[in-house]
Amino acid sequence: MGGLEFSVPYNNDRETLAEILKLKEQNGNRIKEVYLSGPQEYSGSGRIAPELSFDRFVEVVEKIHKENIRVNLLLNSVCEGSDWYSPPVLKSTMDYLHRAHRELGIEAVTIANPLYIREVRKRFPDIEICASVLGDIDCVQKAVIFTKAGANVITPDVNINRDLALLKRIKDATGTELKLMVNEGCLLRCAFRKFHFNYISHKSRNPAMGGKMRAEDNVFSANCIQVTKSDPSQVLKSGWIRPEDAQKYREITGYFKIVGRTSSRSMVVRSVEAYLNESWSGDLMELMAGNLYSFAMSNLVHIDNKALDEIQFFDRVTSCDQECSECSFCNEVVGKLLRRGVFTPAKIEDLGIGGLK
Numbered sequence: 001m002g003g004l005e006f007s008v009p010y011n012n013d014r015e016t017l018a019e020i021l022k023l024k025e026q027n028g029n030r031i032k033e034v035y036l037s038g039p040q041e042y043s044g045s046g047r048i049a050p051e052l053s054f055d056r057f058v059e060v061v062e063k064i065h066k067e068n069i070r071v072n073l074l075l076n077s078v079c080e081g082s083d084w085y086s087p088p089v090l091k092s093t094m095d096y097l098h099r100a101h102r103e104l105g106i107e108a109v110t111i112a113n114p115l116y117i118r119e120v121r122k123r124f125p126d127i128e129i130c131a132s133v134l135g136d137i138d139c140v141q142k143a144v145i146f147t148k149a150g151a152n153v154i155t156p157d158v159n160i161n162r163d164l165a166l167l168k169r170i171k172d173a174t175g176t177e178l179k180l181m182v183n184e185g186c187l188l189r190c191a192f193r194k195f196h197f198n199y200i201s202h203k204s205r206n207p208a209m210g211g212k213m214r215a216e217d218n219v220f221s222a223n224c225i226q227v228t229k230s231d232p233s234q235v236l237k238s239g240w241i242r243p244e245d246a247q248k249y250r251e252i253t254g255y256f257k258i259v260g261r262t263s264s265r266s267m268v269v270r271s272v273e274a275y276l277n278e279s280w281s282g283d284l285m286e287l288m289a290g291n292l293y294s295f296a297m298s299n300l301v302h303i304d305n306k307a308l309d310e311i312q313f314f315d316r317v318t319s320c321d322q323e324c325s326e327c328s329f330c331n332e333v334v335g336k337l338l339r340r341g342v343f344t345p346a347k348i349e350d351l352g353i354g355g356l357k
Contacts, residue, residue, distance in 0.1 A: 002254065003028040004246055007072060007179060008272050009260040010036035010060060012049050016265040017060065021067045023269070026276035032255070033070035033108060036060065040205050042096040045074045048204045049261060061104050072108040073100050075116065076132035077201040078194070085115070094123055101127050114149040121150025128152060133181050133257075134197055139166070140173045147174040155179045155257060158239035159189050162318045167252045178253040180241060183271060185259070185292030187224055188237040188322070196220040224291040225298060232338055233330040235285070235303065236317075238292060242284070242305065243275045245314045259289035266349040267293070280305045286346045297350070302342035303334075 008031050010017055017034070024031045037045035039054045061071050075093070083089050093116070100106040101124055108128035111117045112135045120129060131151035137143050138157035146154060154176045160166050161180055171178055186193060199220065228234045241249070246256055258275055260268040271287045274280040280287055284305040285296035295301060308314075316329060324330070 003030060004276075004278070005030055005032040005255045006272070006275060007031075007033045007035050007255070007257040009258060009263075009268060010034050010064075011261050011263055011265070011268055012036075012052060013265055016268050017063065019265065019269045020272055021064070021069070023272055023276060024067055024069060026273065027278060029276045029278070031069055031272070031276070033072045034064045035072040035074055035110065035257070035261075037074045037204070037261070038096070038100065043075050043077060043080070043093060043205075045076055045201070045204050048200055058104060061100075061106060065105060070107040071104075072110055072128075072130065073097075073106050074110050074132075076110050076112040076134050077204070078112050078134050079198050079201045080205075081202070090119060094119065097124065097127075108153075110155075111151075114146050114151075117146065117149040117151050130155060130179060133158060133184075136194075137170075140169055143170040143174050143176070147176050151176060153177045153179055153255075155181055158184050158186065161239040161241055162320070164249070164252065164318055167249075171252055177255060179255045179257050180249065180253060181257045181259060182241040182243075182246070182275060183259050183288050185238055185240060185288035185290040187227060187234055187291060188239065190224070192220055192223060221291065221294055225295045228291060228295045229299060232301075232334045233324075235292060235295070235301075235338065236313075236330040236334055237322075237324065238288075240288060240292075242308065242314070243278045243280050243287070244305075244309065246275065246278060248314060263289055263293070264350045264352075266346065270346060282346060283342070283344055284308070286344065286350075297347060300341050300343055300347070302339040302344065303337050307337050 008020055037049055038057050039052050064071050097109065097120065108130060109120060110130040110132045111120065112132035117129055117131065129151045130153040131137060131146040133155040135146060136157050137146060137154055138160050143154055156167065156170065156178060158181050167178060258271050260271055274287055282305060284303045285292060285301055311333060
């Protein structure tokens, strides 16, 4: 049995990419691909990233390929407006993908919309198509539809990351490879998620360049931080997978995706290194992206990652029916392990205030 493989983020920072590429093989595990969004003039995506020119895009792709690592291009917007299915827009997207795949040699593409997956598969029979986590694939039925459309890799909804039996059924029913997202840090079955990513899909086409963020740009993040602050058990209910537990998925997959396209260099490098080494001796929250990271940074919250081994956390949550109204396990654990007001070296580094003593 080979080592684990990881899909890691490019956060539009050259120095971060250089640090990631140095880590490409660790502990018998390897970085299989770097995923990134391209120039915003062609497509939106699931994150709001700094503006990227096509020439800079080409440079990044070439640098990744030079290290014998694949590139996965994100076309995972969940909304591109009322013209999304019009012939001119479809042609523009396919022309862009032709340049990326045929001319630049990009090996894989991640797409959320199954209709677009179908169109890409018709035109590019040899490209790897990954059904995005934003396709909300949380059952066999959806997985089969995406597979029939042309996907040969699936990133399931993170809400089912701990349902090992369901993940196995999806794998067996579709014959696809599963790529599990390990550190997204969103609320369990978040009621705001589809509205958030719809907003991001539009906003990602027109990122703020150097200007101040508008209040509405943070409305979803601020909301979820407050939800988690009022109910800290959400920290443990979220669908993340610890570095130490990745091996426990081997009957399902050995392929994992690390989130971090809008994260700092220190956070991305730290997370990639921890998952490649399958171990993290620090604060679990410092590996998480999204809501949990924002909650931890704004409230200086800390959870000892290794302490979760002592309570057999993985065994408990993977045998859970998620009927939280009838179970107090997460409340009890977070009451014991969550510490507040902890300002760690990693938090200092992420904030860029390393000069503090």
